[in-house]
Amino acid sequence: MGMKKLIDALAQGSSLTEKQWEELIAGQTEELAEYAAEKARSIREKIYGKTVFTRGLIEFTNYCKNDCLYCGIRRSNSNAERYRLSEEEILDCCKQGYELGFRTFVLQGGEDGYFTDDRITDIIKKIKAKYPDCALTLSIGEKEKESYQRFFNAGADRYLLRHETADEAHYNTLHPEELSLRHRMDCLWNLKEIGYQVGCGFMVGSPGQTVGTLAKDMKFIEELQPQMVGIGPFVPHHETPFAKETAGTVKQTLYLLSLLRLLKPNLLLPATTALGTIDPRGREKGILAGANVVMPNLSPTTVRKKYELYDNKICTGDEAAECRNCLNNRMQSIGYVLVIDRGDPRER
Numbered sequence: 001m002g003m004k005k006l007i008d009a010l011a012q013g014s015s016l017t018e019k020q021w022e023e024l025i026a027g028q029t030e031e032l033a034e035y036a037a038e039k040a041r042s043i044r045e046k047i048y049g050k051t052v053f054t055r056g057l058i059e060f061t062n063y064c065k066n067d068c069l070y071c072g073i074r075r076s077n078s079n080a081e082r083y084r085l086s087e088e089e090i091l092d093c094c095k096q097g098y099e100l101g102f103r104t105f106v107l108q109g110g111e112d113g114y115f116t117d118d119r120i121t122d123i124i125k126k127i128k129a130k131y132p133d134c135a136l137t138l139s140i141g142e143k144e145k146e147s148y149q150r151f152f153n154a155g156a157d158r159y160l161l162r163h164e165t166a167d168e169a170h171y172n173t174l175h176p177e178e179l180s181l182r183h184r185m186d187c188l189w190n191l192k193e194i195g196y197q198v199g200c201g202f203m204v205g206s207p208g209q210t211v212g213t214l215a216k217d218m219k220f221i222e223e224l225q226p227q228m229v230g231i232g233p234f235v236p237h238h239e240t241p242f243a244k245e246t247a248g249t250v251k252q253t254l255y256l257l258s259l260l261r262l263l264k265p266n267l268l269l270p271a272t273t274a275l276g277t278i279d280p281r282g283r284e285k286g287i288l289a290g291a292n293v294v295m296p297n298l299s300p301t302t303v304r305k306k307y308e309l310y311d312n313k314i315c316t317g318d319e320a321a322e323c324r325n326c327l328n329n330r331m332q333s334i335g336y337v338l339v340i341d342r343g344d345p346r347e348r
């Protein structure tokens with residue numbers, strides 16, 4: 001089958017084999033990417049129109065017990081200045097965010113033992129009591145199913161846990177021995193079973209990634225049927241073992257965003273900060289490739305620079321209000337509009 005035929009088949013809801021995914025990903029050209037992007041935009045606009053959902057990201061701790069080889073806040077990075085936000089600071093972020101029109105808050109952090117299930121549950125309850133019209137997303141890593149259930153019962157709506165790669169050998173080159181793909185995937189299935197809206201995802205261009213591993217990512221996503229998928233380019237961090245590796249590319253990230261939109265039309269798909277970091281118009285390009293979410297930061301500027309997963313992260317000096325404005329303008333410049341909305345998946 002020709003490449004455009006494969007894209008047509010995907011757009012019509014056919015399932016591609018792993019081999020076909022490999023061909024499609026390996027066959028990327030300017031022309032094919034534009035073909036995919038046009039179809040992705042049109043499907044996205046049928047479901048979501050020109051609206052872009054926004055999430056207020058609160059990076060509440062950069063302590064982490066893990067040692068992922070790509071990540072700037074890995075435990076071995078003794079040069080990272082560690083911080084935790086207090087419950088009061090977190091609630092302040094929500095207040096500011098609410099006033100700016102955010103109706104989803106994302107609590108993201110390293111795997112930090114200080115934040116026990118009791119503490120997390122307490123924070124969830126307080127946020128949901130104050131902002132019952134907002135969705136709450138957690139992004140705090142691998143936990144026991146019982147913990148996920150407690151957070152859900154306390155009011156959490158969504159959970160982000162990127163699978164990072166669906167290829168076991170590749171997974172093991174990105175992570176220390178104590179982490180496993182099996183456990184990661186178990187977590188994702190548990191989250192789904194509990195009833196969360198779930199997000200998985202991966203970095204584009206991570207060291208060791210191939211069309212083969214990417215094809216497995218696409219098949220895994222097809223199987224899991226997550227409501228959200230987060231992808232952004234791998235960007236090296238100078239204090240990690242991957243300091244000298246090359247970053248992922250804008251073009252491949254955009255192409256994969258389009259393919260993801262075609263794979264799952266109503267997906268909540270962010271144009272990520274990492275994409276905005278490697279290209280000044282990366283997020284606009286991401287939206288035009290089929291993404292429909294942006295996730296600016298609500299953390300206090302005093303800690304922004306410290307949550308550095310990769311080098312040169314954007315927006316580390318900007319107040320939440322500035323980012324909100326900036327994104328309003330950016331979206332407007334391409335004919336899209338940021339909306340005040342929880343931003344749940346729409347059925348088509």
Ligand code: 5AD
Pocket residue numbers: 070071072161162164201202203232233234235236237274309310311
């Ligand atoms: N480059 C790009 N993305 C990264 N992440 C972690 N480190 C990097 C990096 N160096 C991503 C991971 C993680 C998410 C929170 O950030 O995919 O799941």
Ligand code: FES
Pocket residue numbers: 296314315318322323324326327
């Ligand atoms: Fe933060 Fe543009 S989004 S300054």
